[in-house]
Amino acid sequence: MEEKTYIMIKPDGFEDTAIVKGYIRRAGYQIVAQKKMRLTEAILREHYDFLVDKPFFGDIVEFMTSGPVICMIVEGENAVAGMRTLMGATDPNEAAEGTIRKALAKSKQRNIIHGADSPENAEKEIKRFFPELAAEKRRVYTIKVMDEQI
Ligand code: GDP
Numbered sequence: 208m209e210e211k212t213y214i215m216i217k218p219d220g221f222e223d224t225a226i227v228k229g230y231i232r233r234a235g236y237q238i239v240a241q242k243k244m245r246l247t248e249a250i251l252r253e254h255y256d257f258l259v260d261k262p263f264f265g266d267i268v269e270f271m272t273s274g275p276v277i278c279m280i281v282e283g284e285n286a287v288a289g290m291r292t293l294m295g296a297t298d299p300n301e302a303a304e305g306t307i308r309k310a311l312a313k314s315k316q317r318n319i320i321h322g323a324d325s326p327e328n329a330e331k332e333i334k335r336f337f338p339e340l341a342a343e344k345r346r347v348y349t350i351k352v353m354d355e356q357i
Pocket residue numbers: 255258263266267296297315316317318320321322324
């Protein structure tokens with residue numbers, strides 16, 4: 208099934224953006240929208256609401272606001288599950304060979320990339336990180352890469 212997912216390259220992956228995008232495209236997915244952004248604690252409290260009470264939440268905020276992120280909408284056959292597989296396990300020590308996290312991530316926290324874990328969350332996250340698409344009343348499907356520089 209053709210679907211969209213929300214993917215985000217975290218600050219520790221910014222320097223490797225081209226490499227990460229290579230993994231995504233070689234797997235047959237299309238990056239249909241992208242932008243560079245700096246996250247705030249407020250958006251992280253929404254995005255990681257299930258982690259807010261964890262003792263390491265402060266570290267996550269510090270890490271995720273330490274530099275720019277690349278927000279992307281990725282489209283393709285079973286993109287949500289497929290991208291989760293391509294990313295690999297949360298902890299790179301447990302990630303399979305050939306996955307992005309196995310190749311590039313340093314730790315369970317600094318793990319390079321985020322990917323929505325269900326179609327419902329993908330839709331929510333796309334709205335959260337690309338609110339301008341809804342405001343323009345344009346269908347995400349028609350949005351092409353916004354910034355070729357990235
Ligand atoms: P994901 O879906 O694979 O990204 O993993 P989760 O949804 O479980 O966690 C969200 C993010 O929080 C992870 O990607 C990590 O960056 C961070 N995280 C999760 N578990 C831990 C942990 O035990 N310690 C720390 N420091 N960070 C964590």
